[in-house]
Amino acid sequence: MKIVFLDAETLGDDVSLSPISDLGEYISYPSTRPEQTIERCKGFDVVISNKVYLGKEAIDALLPELKLICVAATGTNNVDMEYAAKCGIPVRNAVNYSTESVAQTTYMFILSLVGRTAFFDNYVKGGEYSASGCFTNARVPFFELSGKKLGIIGLGNIGSRVATIGKAFGMEVSYYPTSGVAHSDEYPALPLEKLLAESDIVSIHCPLNPRTKGLIGYEQLKMMKPSAYIVNMGRGGIIVEEELARALDEGIIAGSAADVFTKEPMPAEHPFLHLKHPERMLLTPHIGWASREARECLIRKIAENISKL
Numbered sequence: 417m418k419i420v421f422l423d424a425e426t427l428g429d430d431v432s433l434s435p436i437s438d439l440g441e442y443i444s445y446p447s448t449r450p451e452q453t454i455e456r457c458k459g460f461d462v463v464i465s466n467k468v469y470l471g472k473e474a475i476d477a478l479l480p481e482l483k484l485i486c487v488a489a490t491g492t493n494n495v496d497m498e499y500a501a502k503c504g505i506p507v508r509n510a511v512n513y514s515t516e517s518v519a520q521t522t523y524m525f526i527l528s529l530v531g532r533t534a535f536f537d538n539y540v541k542g543g544e545y546s547a548s549g550c551f552t553n554a555r556v557p558f559f560e561l562s563g564k565k566l567g568i569i570g571l572g573n574i575g576s577r578v579a580t581i582g583k584a585f586g587m588e589v590s591y592y593p594t595s596g597v598a599h600s601d602e603y604p605a606l607p608l609e610k611l612l613a614e615s616d617i618v619s620i621h622c623p624l625n626p627r628t629k630g631l632i633g634y635e636q637l638k639m640m641k642p643s644a645y646i647v648n649m650g651r652g653g654i655i656v657e658e659e660l661a662r663a664l665d666e667g668i669i670a671g672s673a674a675d676v677f678t679k680e681p682m683p684a685e686h687p688f689l690h691l692k693h694p695e696r697m698l699l700t701p702h703i704g705w706a707s708r709e710a711r712e713c714l715i716r717k718i719a720e721n722i723s724k725l
Contacts, residue, residue: 417439417440417441417461417462417722417725418440418441418442418459418460418461418462418481419436419437419439419440419441419442419443419460419461419462419464419722420442420443420444420445420456420457420460420462420463420464421433421436421442421443421444421445421464421465421488422445422447422448422453422456422457422463422464422465422466422468423445423446423447423448423465423466423467423468423488424444424445424446425446425447426466426467426488427466427488427711427714427715428706428708428711430708431708431711431712431715432715433715435715435716435718435719436464436715436718436719436722439719439722439723440461440462448465448468450468450469453468453469453470453474454473454474454477454478457474457477457478457482458477458478458481459481460478460481460482461481461482461483461484461725462483462484462485462486462722462725463478463482463484463485463486464485464486464487464488464718465485465486465487465488465494465495466487466488466489466494467489467494468494469494469495470485470494470495470496470500471495471496471499472496472499475496475499475500475503475505476503479503479505482505483505483506483725484505484506484507484508484721484722484725485500485505485506485507485508486507486508486509486718486721486722487507487508487509487510488510488714488718489509489510489705489714490509490510490511490513490514491509491623491624491651492507492509493624495507508721508724510714510717510718510721511573511717512573513705513710513713513714513717514574514704514705514706514707514710514713514714515573515574515577516577516707516709516710517704517705517706517707517709517710518574518577518621518649518704518705519574519577519578519581520707521649521675521700521703521704522578522619522621522647522649522704523578523581525647525649525673525675525698525700526561526617526619526645526647526673527561528673528698529645529647529670529671529672529673529698530558530559530561530617530645531558532556532558534695534698535556535695536553536556539553539556559616559643561582561585561586561587561617562585562586562587563586563587563588564587564588564616564617565587565588565589565590565614565615565616565617566578566579566582566587566588566589566590566615566616566617566619567589567590567591567592567606567611567612567614567615567617567618567619568582568589568590568591568592568603568618568619568621569591569592569594569608569611569618569619569620569621569622569631569650569654570591570592570593570594570620570621570622570623570628570650571591571593571599571600571603571621572621572622574621574649575591575619575621575622576600578619578621579591579602579603587617589603590603590604590605590606590611590614590615591603591604591605591606591611592605592606592607592608592611593605594622594623594625594627594628594631595627596627608631608636609636609639612636612637612639612640613639613640613641615640615641615644616641616643616644616645617644617645617646617647618640618644618645618646618647619646619647619649620632620646620647620648620649620650620654620655621649621650622650622654623650623651624650624651624652624653624654628650628651628653628654629653629654630653630654630656631654631655632646632654632655632656632660633655633656633659634656634659634662634663634668637659637660637663637668637669638663638668640668640669641669642667642668642669642670643670644669644670645669645670645671645672645673646660646669646672646673647672647673647674648672648673648674648675648676649675649676649704650676651676652674652676652677652678652679652680653678655674657677657678657686657687657688658687660672660688661687661688661690661691661697662687664691664693664696664697665691665692665693665696667693670696671696671697671698672696672697672698673697673698673699673700674688674697674698674699674700675699675700675701675702675703675704676702676704677702680701680702681701
């Protein structure tokens with residue numbers, strides 16, 4: 417079996433790919449540009465890709481040798497799924513490998529936002545604390561999560577885990593089902609407008625699809641409390657990014673955090689990088705899924721998918 421991994425650098429260099437490479441004749445590339453895809457995949461039975469797009473042109477060029485496309489992620493928007501199915505080429509993704517990692521990153525954001533971590537860290541390191549003459553700083557308030565309302569958009573595996581942790585903090589949890597169908601007996605399902613208006617924290621954990629693209633824009637952000645925060649751990653296009661930037665600079669909401677963006681990596685002119693009030697926004701480079709344990713689990717799942725061929 418001949419296996420090629422088109423963008424292996426996305427999994428880092430601190431984890432072993434031997435569960436995959438041991439399955440056959442294996443070659444990997446750190447990254448692959450669109451014009452390199454066909455040449456690098458020709459003659460291979462299995463193509464592994466995290467973000468490199470495999471569309472009709474590539475699939476046609478790789479037949480009849482191509483037997484399987486493995487997506488090194490949960491989302492499959494980097495493959496023309498309809499055309500692959502038409503050609504009889506299975507596409508196998510990996511699910512449930514990053515739940516703990518994403519949930520942990522979500523609360524890293526929530527606790528940092530609510531606790532005003534960046535401000536207090538700068539207050540001490542910048543010398544203001546030493547010069548203040550006071551042992552504390554009670555002029556910049558933060559609130560406790562206990563008793564506050566957590567609104568989750570998308571109550572799948574990750575959203576459910578975030579809900580469980582929220583309950584452990586003593587939060588009141590509700591959710592908005594992006595499918596339009598309520599499916600939880602444990603938490604109340606609310607219309608989006610009600611969830612936004614009532615929540616102290618809104619956390620997004622749904623996929624990007626026609627129902628969710630542009631789901632949260634300026635008008636929706638205006639429904640939120642001025643003291644509320646919104647965290648996007650789903651996909652960039654779920655929030656209209658320039659409208660969130662506007663809402664933050666206008667003080668419509670207290671703050672936000674994002675690990676995902678419409679274009680990744682984000683361009684230098686991205687509105688999140690040019691906020692008038694950058695302290696209201698926390699940003700990470702799509703790392704929520706990428707704890708070491710999650711990446712090791714992902715590699716095992718890719719190997720299992722190939723072994724089924």
